[in-house]
Amino acid sequence: xxxxxxxxxxxxxxxxxxxxxxxxxxxxxLIFLLSGEPRRALQYLFIGPFSNPYYFGNWxxxxxxxxxxxxxxxxxxxxxxxxxxxxxxxxxxxxSVYLLSLVIAPGAGVFALPLLIGGAALAGAAVAGxxxxxxxxxxxxxxxxxxxxxxxxxxxxDQLITGPFKDxxxxxxxxxxxxxxxxxxxxxxxSSLNGSLFIALALAVLLFxxxxxxxxxxxxxxxxxxxxxARYGGIPVNRYFLLPLLYSGALHGLAGALxxxxxxxxxxxxxxxxxxxxxxxxxxxxxxxxxxxxxxxLFFAFLESGAKIAMIHTDITLEVSTVAQAVVFFLITxxxxxxxxxYGTGRQT
Numbered sequence: 001x002x003x004x005x006x007x008x009x010x011x012x013x014x015x016x017x018x019x020x021x022x023x024x025x026x027x028x029x030l031i032f033l034l035s036g037e038p039r040r041a042l043q044y045l046f047i048g049p050f051s052n053p054y055y056f057g058n059w060x061x062x063x064x065x066x067x068x069x070x071x072x073x074x075x076x077x078x079x080x081x082x083x084x085x086x087x088x089x090x091x092x093x094x095x096s097v098y099l100l101s102l103v104i105a106p107g108a109g110v111f112a113l114p115l116l117i118g119g120a121a122l123a124g125a126a127v128a129g130x131x132x133x134x135x136x137x138x139x140x141x142x143x144x145x146x147x148x149x150x151x152x153x154x155x156x157x158d159q160l161i162t163g164p165f166k167d168x169x170x171x172x173x174x175x176x177x178x179x180x181x182x183x184x185x186x187x188x189x190x191s192s193l194n195g196s197l198f199i200a201l202a203l204a205v206l207l208f209x210x211x212x213x214x215x216x217x218x219x220x221x222x223x224x225x226x227x228x229x230a231r232y233g234g235i236p237v238n239r240y241f242l243l244p245l246l247y248s249g250a251l252h253g254l255a256g257a258l259x260x261x262x263x264x265x266x267x268x269x270x271x272x273x274x275x276x277x278x279x280x281x282x283x284x285x286x287x288x289x290x291x292x293x294x295x296x297x298l299f300f301a302f303l304e305s306g307a308k309i310a311m312i313h314t315d316i317t318l319e320v321s322t323v324a325q326a327v328v329f330f331l332i333t334x335x336x337x338x339x340x341x342x343y344g345t346g347r348q349t
Contacts, residue, residue, distance in 0.1 A: 019285075019331040022327060022331055023325075023328045023331075027321070027324040030320050030323060030324075031045065031320060035314060035315055037315060041310050041314040044306070044309050045310040048306050048309030048310060049302055049305045053189075055191075057188040058192055058193070059302060060188075060191075061192045061262075061263060062304060062305055063294075063297040063302075064197050064262070065255040066296075066297035066301055067203075067204060068200050068252070068258070069086050069252055069275050070297050071204060071207050072249070073086065073283035073288075074290060075247045075248050075290075076248040078211060078220055078224050078244065079224045079243075079244035080223065081132075081224075081245055083131070083142070083245055083249070084150070085127065085131065085249075085276070086150070086252045086280070087154060087276035088150025088152075088154050089252035089256070089276070090253070090255050091271075092120075092124060092253060093121065093123055093254060093256030095157050095175075096253065097116045097256070097257045097261060098165065098178065098260070100115065100116045101116060104116070112182055113261065116257065117257045117258065120253045120256060122253070123253050124250050124251070124254065124256065125253060127253070128246060128248050129242060129246045131145040131149060136238050136239075146245075158269055158270075161174065161267055161269045172268065174266045175267040176266065178261065183262070184262040192263050200258070201294065204290045204291060204294055205291070208289075208290040208291050216243075220243070220244055227240075252276065255275060259271060259272070278300055278325065282296045284329070303321045304318075307321030
């Protein structure tokens with residue numbers, strides 16, 4: 001058993017290293033093919049995020065919502081559930097912050113910001129929990145329902161941002177700025193890095209302890225491995241159609257809330273684009289382990305931040321990082337690579 005565990009850890013590490021190495025290789029190859037100054041482009045791509053405090057802080061800050069959405073995807077995956085509605089849940093969480101600020105900000109004092117963030121997490125949980133309820137009650141496929149509900153909500157939130165809640169004093173498609181005192185403080189000026197980083201790190205640790213050190217976490221993981229065996233063992237499996245999606249939605253809603261209160265200060269139309277989908281990739285890279293979500297999110301944010309910096313200083317476009325992310329997504333979901341390192345044949349025998 002110990003030998004099998006050691007081989008599994010080694011296989012996971014080698015397959016991950018191969019995947020990330022392939023992503024960087026394809027990224028470098030694209031730059032050599034598409035850029036007129038590939039050496040400068042590669043320099044800014046790989047060294048740019050470390051070149052000054054502004055770029056470095058923004059890179060770390062870009063990883064915060066990916067940590068949260070990665071955790072949200074991971075907790076659902078651990079129960080063998082699929083939450084494809086992360087984009088909409090992040091978006092709803094962001095808008096909830098603004099709507100709640102209209103109601104509770106004037107008299108809540110120091111509790112205003114926690115109430116806003118908590119309310120946004122509840123909003124995200126309610127959206128994802130709807131799919132969990134459908135799954136529990138009618139065995140509706142949560143993959144389909146979460147995606148459809150999210151797609152509808154994105155359109156509704158867009159309409160609210162550009163309609164009744166649009167700031168009339170700006171040309172941006174955005175709500176008015178949040179009232180004073182409802183923003184998380186910057187911790188690494190002049191970058192946008194703020195206190196949301198500590199919240200995300202704390203939640204990663206808490207989710208680890210929940211999944212691997214609590215009875216409910218054990219039942220969640222057992223239902224993910226074999227739901228029928230869990231039912232035979234007396235576990236109320238219906239509960240674990242709902243609870244993991246509630247937690248997943250809450251983490252996605254929290255990602256939206258922290259992006260609004262920490263980075264933007266307002267709800268921008270489309271600010272959540274990519275957060276939910278990239279969170280799924282982050283969870284897959286991390287093998288659904290909460291603590292490994294942190295470096296996986298840093299890696300994904302590094303690709304995007306490096307591409308943005310290279311785009312500013314050279315002739316490459318932001319899409320090169322999207323291609324690299326697609327390569328990661330493709331390879332990390334391939335069972336063949338992991339099984340090759342684990343069994344030596346590319347398939348289980």
